[in-house]
Amino acid sequence: MAPLFYVIAAVAVLAGLGVVFVRTPVFSALSLIVVLCALAVVYLLLGAEFIAAIQVIVYAGAIMVLFVLVIMLLNAGRETSTDRSRMARWVGAPLLALFVAEMLLVIQQQFPPRDPSPALLVDGRPSAIGKLLFQNYVLPFEVSSILILVAILGAVVLAKKEP
Amino acid sequence: MIPLAHVLTLSVILFALGVAGFVFRRSIITVFMSIELMLNAVNLAFIAFSWELGKLDGQIFAFFVIVVAAAEAAVGLALIIALYRTRETLAIDELDSMKL
Numbered sequence: 001m002a003p004l005f006y007v008i009a010a011v012a013v014l015a016g017l018g019v020v021f022v023r024t025p026v027f028s029a030l031s032l033i034v035v036l037c038a039l040a041v042v043y044l045l046l047g048a049e050f051i052a053a054i055q056v057i058v059y060a061g062a063i064m065v066l067f068v069l070v071i072m073l074l075n076a077g078r079e080t081s082t083d084r085s086r087m088a089r090w091v092g093a094p095l096l097a098l099f100v101a102e103m104l105l106v107i108q109q110q111f112p113p114r115d116p117s118p119a120l121l122v123d124g125r126p127s128a129i130g131k132l133l134f135q136n137y138v139l140p141f142e143v144s145s146i147l148i149l150v151a152i153l154g155a156v157v158l159a160k161k162e163p
Numbered sequence: 164m165i166p167l168a169h170v171l172t173l174s175v176i177l178f179a180l181g182v183a184g185f186v187f188r189r190s191i192i193t194v195f196m197s198i199e200l201m202l203n204a205v206n207l208a209f210i211a212f213s214w215e216l217g218k219l220d221g222q223i224f225a226f227f228v229i230v231v232a233a234a235e236a237a238v239g240l241a242l243i244i245a246l247y248r249t250r251e252t253l254a255i256d257e258l259d260s261m262k263l
Contacts, residue, residue: 005165009173016177019200020184025192032196035177039203042173045165046214048222051206051229058229063199063236070240071192074247079190079254092186096179103175111168122217129226132219144230151234158241162248 005045012038025076029067036060048124170211178204191246191253195239202232 015038018031036059043052133141181204184197206225213221243253250258 002165005169009169012173013176013180016180016200019193019196020180020187025190025196028193028196032200035200036203039207042170042207043210046170046210048210048213048225051210051222051225054226054229055206058233059199059203063233066236066240067192067196070243073244074192074253076190076192076253079188079193088186092183096182096186099182100175100179104172107168107171107175111166111171122214122219122222124219124222128219129222132223133226136220137223140227144227147234148230151237155237155241158238159244 005042008038008041008045012042023078025071025079026068029064029071032067033060033064036064047122050124050126050129053126167211167215171208174204174207174211177201177207189254189256191243191255191258194255195236195243199232199236202228 012035015031015034019028019035022028022031036055040052040055040060043049043055178201181197181199181201184200185194188194188197206228209221209225209228211221213219213225246258247253252258
């Protein structure tokens with residue numbers, strides 16, 4: 001279990017670097033798909049089978065297809081860097097490094113690596129998720145369906161050709 | 164057994180990469196993909212805590228994050244298409260008419 005996690009984590013980080021540092025949008029999108037699939041494997045290792053399936057079907061399947069389609073539609077090529085982007089780099093990089101250092105420090109202090117506790121097995125099967133979703137989380141579930149409906153209408157209206 | 168700290172570290176690294184892409188990249192589509200990367204990093208933290216605490220609620224939250232991400236991607240990409248139709252560019256340095 002554990003060695004697989006480190007291999008997958010390395011794959012995810014390398015593909016994440018690809019998302020950020022490759023200059024062509026379509027290669028960024030393909031790297032992002034690799035990240036999403038790697039994260040799905042991590043979810044499986046962490047006992048979240050249903051979320052792993054949703055991750056592959058909805059994220060890597062539907063959302064990323066939408067991204068690749070838009071990249072193709074708009075013919076997005078290599079980006080050019082400008083003076084302002086150089087300024088963002090000089091201001092943003094130290095702040096980002098500070099943020100990462102702070103977060104790693106907090107994680108080290110709050111969650112020190114310890115001897116594996118007897119695993120509290122979480123049951124991530126669809127039946128368990130569904131039971132919880134339709135008992136404790138019915139209202140958020142229904143509200144999210146309205147959100148999706150509004151998003152569909154908004155997307156259609158926004159992308160419609162001007163009359 | 165995977166230590167929780169290591170999963171959270173992976174989550175932080177992916178989130179930082181997302182922030183880096185958001186700040187450093189100049190193409191609006193890549194900026195948008197960086198947001199997706201950040202959402203996924205947060206999802207990983209949710210799942211990790213759900214696993215550590217033995218409770219399913221974290222997975223439910225991750226589920227809702229995915230739902231909202233799907234809605235956000237649909238609306239955001241429609242906005243990008245509308246922007247490209249009127250401004251003919253994807254470089255965010257040129258989309259600055261709302262700047263002070």
